[in-house]
Amino acid sequence: MRLLTHNMLACNIKGVTKGFPLGIEHTRLETKESELNADFLRHIFPKLDWKAFHEAAQSVGVNNIPDQVEPVMLDDDEFLRKFHHALLEVHLEEGALICPETGRRFPVTKGVPNMLLNEDEV
């Protein structure tokens, strides 16, 4: 899974009010190149929680994502390249996502996060 998906996932255990953003633990990361598309990046930009994205990028070792952003930066090719890389090219293959409120771990196995809840959590 990529940071795009991380930015779209929240813990929804019953009663949890602050289930976002999930913490990231990783034992295996992979980088896979993909074609940069500025249209998509501009479309997704306002939908992202940038603070969560910035932190997530840092936790997977990508340190060149600015913590403050403005829409005008989307006209800068260099920024788009970094944004694209962190959002769509870094894959969390093995590890876990951690609920910020309860500490519940959602395992990530072969790139797939498992968000299924136990009966007592629903």
Added chain:
Amino acid sequence: MDCVVELEKHKTVDSLHSPSSLRISRVREQRKSFSSWQGASPRRRSASIRLVGRHPDVYEPCDDSFALVDALLADKANLVERRPKLCLEVGCGSGYVITSLALILADECHAQFFATDISQTAAQVTRETLSAHGLQADVVVTDLVHGLEKRLAGSVDVLLFNPPYVPTPEHEVGAAGITATWAGGDRGRVVIDRMLTMVDSLLSSKGWFYMVTLTANNPSEICQIMKKKGFASRIVIQRYTEEENLHVLKFWREDLAFDYDYNAETGGGGTTPQSSLSSKMSRLAFWR
């Protein structure tokens, strides 16, 4: 000699007019011929059956999967025109459908694709299918869209669901193994009805939701339920196979008036595209 002529004739008629189910059941015996059949129509652009991952516990692409992909192909021009950016399939199984959607939209839309399934095995098989086609998309193991629903709210442009729709005893819903891939409980509606409650919040203002149903699911009632939530609907494809009457329904927010000329598009063998609300309504009357 006579016999040969008969056979030839049969073959021609069959390949032109048979519902794809017939084609497919034959194909299931002879997978090789299926790939050459696919190869023969390059415009199809659906996932290649040869490259679809398999596992005994994972739903293999079947008539319903093909009907859904045929509906997307029939609607391709409209889909491309909308420029969807975020697409999500719920219950992705083998990955045949989400892979096909990604291929259908590949050149024009620059979209990103998400898929979910309640089965970890299905999620892995979907990943294999995607990567066998050189595609990247993220797959999440979850119940319907749990965990994604808050952050994806209002953002999904294309939502797909080929649900477990077969009427079964309630306890088979969500049972272990392959049963859960098709068991739908009372009238086949248990999982469908849970999904219907999430559509409104997930879809973007221009979002479209495609879902497979059986006659036994009472599609006209499903359309009524969605109408109350503000969604218009139409049947993109109807397909009568030996075993089941399948419909692919499409829903969109009613406040966005669309008036497509669907007559221009047909979905291939065994398909009946509906062109207007009135013809749809008359068709709905038949379902009761």
